[in-house]
Amino acid sequence: MNIQAQLIAAIQQAITVQFGELNAPGDSTLQPTKKEFEGIYTFVTFPLTKTLRRPPAEIGKAIGQYLEANCPMVSRTNVVQGFLNISITDEAWLSVLNAMLTDADFGQLPANGQSVMVEFSSPNTNKPLHLGHLRNNFLGDSVSRILAANGYRVIKTCLVNDRGIHICKSMLAYQRFGHAETPESTGLKGDHFAGKYYVLFDRAYKAEIAELVATGMTAEEAEKKAPLMQQAQALLRKWEQGDADTIALWEQMNAWVYAGFAQTYQTIGVSFDKTYYESNTYLLGKDVVDEGLANGVFYRKDDGSVWIDLTAEGLDHKLVLRADGTSVYITQDLGTTDMKFADYHNDRSIWVVGNEQDYHFAVLFAIMRRLGRPYAAGLHHLSYGMVDLPSGKMKSREGTVVDADDLVRETIEAAATAADDAAKGKLEEFSETEKEDLFQILGLGALKYYLLKVDPQKRMLFNPAESVDLHGHTGPYIQYVHARIRSVMRKAADMGLTATGIAQPTELDEVEQQLIFLLSQYPQRLAEAGTDYAPSYVGQYVYELAKTFNQFYDKLSILKETNPAKLTNRLLLSTLLAETISKAMWLLGIDVPEKM
């Protein structure tokens, strides 16, 4: 049973009976009661003052009286100014608890028949992943899980940028300085191996520029004329012509990189249903340009270049094809967007991409609308802000980029140290493997939670020390609650107690009501997280759950409770809570331990 919906209906009826007919009050006027007041739901009466022409408190009183007299689940009400605070009976709370306990699908919303594609990660193959990619990967992975729990069929995709001048730079450096070494021979992970040559290229290239500038050339000219750059561009042309040796080298280097990426993805628990490669898609989009020209959505300038006028949308004129007939970035995206919809017939498509591309996506979506694509309304750019370090921005030129593999490893190591310290002997019975597993769960949990609890839109600060903290508003704090409950359940089982069946009629403590209330909010919170593509909602919610449990645990005893009905109810409530925490954390891609 849904208390909230019933309450709104009852309030509507109260208004009709007490004041005559009226429009329904929206959901929005019903909110959780603030801690310092008695009650659990609060109905805000201010918006009704205009139509009812009565003072807010009077309206509240009248509705409250009606509810107390006619709505059995309402136990008490009180009015403070324009706020009607409503308390619910223990009986009603217990039936809410029972409804959740007996709902096998609690936490999974019904299939909605819609499918959504989530594209994320999208790395370049010339260097390893860094901290910014982690925010991207965690966001994309979590949003995919949240949408699946909302009843969507989800297709996780990754578009790999596997071609272009940057790859050719790595390839060229390998030809020149590689001496046929391999990741195996050097002991380097494939992506780091390729990244090493990208750095080598850059170093040699800069030296060449410096030499040319010394001869009196301008810096700008030197950048173009430097032999290494010329050679890299020649390599790109050979690649485009399909030169066998070049392709072979390209495939070899990419294979190394993919092996490295695969390892990283496995460690961080991220996977894809479909991987697209730009080498297969970079020529797409020209037919879309033709189409747009034919139906007048695009126009051609005298120099032959093709444009679209988006000033009506508050954007600019945008180039979609160069005068020499070559593509620009957006040309490709026009083609790949069509291709993705043709491949999967999905209803929506989400791109998890940094906010430096806000304009690009605004343009892409506007063009798709102009072209009359039926799916245009379902396109969404999940934009996220940069991750800053305490020392400032990450800059590859200054070597301040935080490598993803290093960071994950260091986080797990730091979690191990911190956990060993905090455990105070609890881990003595753990085997080495069990310890390693736990530290991995805690380290990754801390990292993921740290990056996901923040609104994606905002730039965020990454403080390495805070990111592995086990205390406070962190992943491990929530994981601890799960382990705590599981520990109580093991003890309960030893005592011959089981947490099965349904709740028994008893009185409830305030904190128990609060827990049931919070749990009952789960489907709604999940739905909101789905609508707004917001893992941070789930993060905030599951923290509230964990925090409230700790208060419950501190205030009331579970196993020492002498009233059998209360004991049963607390076991059931705790079990449901552990399951719900586990489900919500899963939505964030975070595991929860049985013991810690």
Next chain:
RNA sequence: GGUCUCGUAGUUCAACGGAUAGAAUAGGCGUUUCCUAAACGCUAGAUCCGGGUUCGAUUCCCGGCGAGACCA
């Protein structure tokens, strides 16, 4: 030059237009013969500035200031 995003305790984050702006952390004070103290409680501390709309503005609108990004 134009467009977009952001600005909240010392710090890192919350707050469908609703009550006395919530947490965490750092600081101060407490809590364990009892289910995991990796916890709990108390205390102190903030909306960049100026207008406007509203019964009510951190939130919406306008103008500044500051940080960042993008487009030529």
